[in-house]
Amino acid sequence: MPPHYDALETRDPEAREQDLFTRLPTVLRAAMQAPAYAERLKGVDPGEIIDRAALARLPVLRKSELPSLHKASPPFGGFVAQPPGTFARLFTSPGPIFEPETNQYDPWRGARALYASGFRRDDIVLNTFSYHLTPGGFIFDASARALGCAVIPAGPGNTEAQFELIEAYRPVGYSGTPDFLKILLDAAQNAGRDVSSIKRALVSGAAFPPSLQAEIKARGIDAYQAFGTADLGIVAFETSAREGMVVNEDLIVEIVRPGTGDPVAEGDVGEIVVTSLEPEHPWIRLALGDLTAALPGISRCGRTNMRIKGWMGRADQTTKIKGMFVRPEQVAEIGKRHPELGRLRLVVSRAGEADAMTLRAECAAAGAALQTELAATLRSVTKLGGNVELVAEGSLPNDGKVIADER
Structure with a gap:
């Protein structure tokens, strides 16, 4: 099997940058069809936003603002032009924040992350993220199916039922939090159940410290991390190089000084700000409240996109x-x-x-x-x-x- 999901992952970085910023004006025009973006971006000529310097002049939208904005103008705070009924699924996250799932192929951009973690077509994946109201379960479910995998929609908890599913279907992959993977492995060991078919994992949603990484690896599972949000899906993911996380395609990631929209100096730690090139539901400079730093150079795995260190804490230090x-x-x-x-x-x-x-x-x-x-x-x-x-x-x-x- 080829080492990369597609040719986009290994293209020249300058070609990627040119592609992103050639497409951005069209996305901005689509975004400004929504009343909240029209107000925030009043006076902006989308045709002039053709590089990072121009993008940095646009206001950031803080994720911490979304609950009050969604409450004032339900369901999406005026940031979505399409009516809710035109989307595939409608979710909520604590806040509450309301998130729609678009009708696009691989709507949460997770197939690349799974591929980089060693998942392949026809693999069976045990997905233990929650399917109830929040998008977590569907993010990894849709991503695995886009890759051509069969998914066991297990959700978290109920380890006895999980053991029956694992012994019957023999899944090779696991997606879920690293904490629940350990719980599952410990419970299986104590109960004498066979979960040895699981050989690889893509984990997210919780810290994955080196000590737990070593323990999971010692149990014969090659686990990788992904960084994502309920709004954007998978933002960045770990690869075989094990050197930070590679930013996903079709996203523009900036790292800014906390409390501002100003990009930090190269290598400095700052807040992650993401612009997505998704015409159905674009995000324009969404400040996630999470800290990271960019890594220099290109990953040894051959993927040429920007790399980040991963999650380094919260930017909201109020x-x-x-x-x-x-x-x-x-x-x-x-x-x-x-x-x-x-x-x-x-x-x-x-x-x-x-x-x-x-x-x-x-x-x-x-x-x-x-x-x-x-x-x-x-x-x-x-x-x-x-x-x-x-x-x-x-x-x-x-x-x-x-x-x-x-x-």
Whole structure:
């Protein structure tokens, strides 16, 4: 079997970039047929959004905003032009956030991820993601069937029934959370049931630490990770290179400074922002609230798309200090007012029995005047007083964290 799903995965990166941004104006025009996008993108000429610099000037749509937007204008917050009845399935996620499944082939873009994990046509896959109201089960079900696999729609739990299915159908693949895979393997071992047919897995939805990876591998299962959301499907996936995750085709992924829409410097940790080229239900600069960083170069597996390190925490670091919320975008505003600074980090702590905060700022030339100016800016932006500590350039961690709550 060929090592890659199709030729798109190995094309020249510049050709991919040109293809994405050639198609983007058409997608933007489709998006602006929906009232919420029409309002957000008012005055935007889609024909001018032909590169990353132009895209970065468009406003981000934060996933954290969606529950209130969907409630104000049900079901999709005005971001979908088509009536709900024209979609294949209609789901909900906690929030609530309402998600439609399009009528496209492989609507959640997961077949590539399964292929990269070793799944092939005619494989039988035990799918243990939930099929109830949320899209998780259907994301992996549709992706496996698009690849030509047969799917056991098992869902989570009920291990006794799962053992009967496994012993009868002998699935070679597993899709689900890594936690439930361990539960299933442990329960089978304790009950003396045979689940040895499972040789590979695509896991998502929970942390997969190195210790658990080693344990699953020791049990004879080659497991890979995928990063996805209920809105977009599979955004990026692990490959045989085991070097981060390769971004899926037909998506434009940006990494921005938390609280802003501004792209970070190459290699810096920031928030994942995704634009999807799906005319039925496009997402334009959807900020997921998750942190990652881009990896340099091309994967050893031969796939040429952008690579990310994977999930590195949450970007929404909003915290309450002395009864007032302080948000990452406020820290970003301080940086904009003082462009001579490098990375910023607001450290929240306790001094005695009271909240305290210290703004740590990288700068090339420290001085009392700058420290005084920064303290005034900190108070102006946050409405709270705090200390300022000037530190050497490159001394703050590259982890995407702009607010560190150490209380």
